[in-house]
Amino acid sequence: MVTNIEEGIAGEPYHDYTWPDVQMNTGYKMPPVALGTFRLREKTYETIKLALKLGYKLFDTAESYSGETRLMDFEISVLVLVLVLVHAFIPEEHCGPYDKTCKSSPWICWRALEELQLKGLIRSIGVSNIDSDTLKFLVGHFSKSSVSVVQNWFDPFHQDRAVRETCQEKNIIYMGYSTLGTLWMEIEGGYDVNPVLERKDVVESAMYSLLPTTSAVLRWAISRNVVVIPSTTTEDHLQKNLETRKQNADSYSSQLIDSLDGLLGDPEKED
Numbered sequence: 001m002v003t004n005i006e007e008g009i010a011g012e013p014y015h016d017y018t019w020p021d022v023q024m025n026t027g028y029k030m031p032p033v034a035l036g037t038f039r040l041r042e043k044t045y046e047t048i049k050l051a052l053k054l055g056y057k058l059f060d061t062a063e064s065y066s067g068e069t070r071l072m073d074f075e076i077s078v079l080v081l082v083l084v085l086v087h088a089f090i091p092e093e094h095c096g097p098y099d100k101t102c103k104s105s106p107w108i109c110w111r112a113l114e115e116l117q118l119k120g121l122i123r124s125i126g127v128s129n130i131d132s133d134t135l136k137f138l139v140g141h142f143s144k145s146s147v148s149v150v151q152n153w154f155d156p157f158h159q160d161r162a163v164r165e166t167c168q169e170k171n172i173i174y175m176g177y178s179t180l181g182t183l184w185m186e187i188e189g190g191y192d193v194n195p196v197l198e199r200k201d202v203v204e205s206a207m208y209s210l211l212p213t214t215s216a217v218l219r220w221a222i223s224r225n226v227v228v229i230p231s232t233t234t235e236d237h238l239q240k241n242l243e244t245r246k247q248n249a250d251s252y253s254s255q256l257i258d259s260l261d262g263l264l265g266d267p268e269k270e271d
């Protein structure tokens with residue numbers, strides 16, 4: 001039985017291996033593959049229903065995606081929320097962590113989540129869209145609770161290494177969004193075709209591992225300790241994405257994708 005990525009054999013994608021659940025610093029666990037619900041729109045209810053049938057156990061929702069309310073349609077009696085994130089931890093310049101004149105800021109949101117966690121209404125709390133300096137400050141100086149999860153943009157060309165290193169140091173689970181590259185077509189002046197799925201190097205890695213490109217990318221991400229949350233509305237894609245949990249990564253393909261980081265520049269650092 002293959003037990004770690006170094007033991008994966010290049011060109012042989014299927015092994016008797018299942019990436020285990022990851023454990024948060026609160027002790028609770030989550031699977032390494034979840035369903036993102038952004039983009040599901042009018043298909044949200046049917047897709048979540050199908051995903052539950054296929055074995056998905058974790059769903060990424062936000063008030064603005066409508067998935068949150070549609071999840072309630074399953075009559076899940078929500079007594080305790082498993083994980084809640086501050087969606088955009090992008091501090092405004094005029095609104096510092098201790099600024100009492102501010103009516104709303106990620107810092108205020110964080111304190112509110114801490115209170116709900118103390119009351120036992122939320123198990124784990126985390127943040128999204130955060131940079132590494134802000135994360136270090138939050139963890140080292142501001143937060144009274146554990147930051148359990150960071151959810152940021154992560155794909156082969158945008159590997160967010162500084163934040164991931166901080167997460168590793170501080171025992172925080174890193175969750176990647178838009179891992180299949182969709183964001184490159186949506187940023188200002190973005191690409192006409194999705195570079196993650198079309199670039200020769202990614203495709204080559206996928207061919208080498210005999211997997212569809214999407215599976216090769218997701219499997220690579222999981223092997224790099226990233227929880228993935230791809231969104232899709234089709235049964236075939238739901239199934240394929242979930243199966244990546246059972247695909248060990250070989251070091252050749254993984255290193256090939258590792259080497260793509262930054263090749264398209266960093267839109268978050270450009271004016």
Ligand SMILES: NC(=O)c1ccc[n+]([C@@H]2O[C@H](COP(=O)([O-])OP(=O)(O)OC[C@H]3O[C@@H](n4cnc5c(N)ncnc54)[C@H](OP(=O)(O)O)[C@@H]3O)[C@@H](O)[C@H]2O)c1
Pocket residue numbers: 035036037038039060061087128129151176177178179180181182183214215229230231232233234236237238240241
């Ligand atoms: N925190 C944040 O600010 C933030 C921002 C963006 C996203 N997110 C979360 O992250 C999730 C994922 O990000 P995303 O939706 O931007 O992008 P993504 O998951 O990288 O890409 C989604 C696209 O990939 C296609 N796809 C999925 N699986 C596929 C497969 N096996 N084969 C071929 N195509 C496939 C889907 O089309 P089909 O439907 O045709 O399969 C969809 O168009 C979102 O749903 C959301 O929950 C969070």
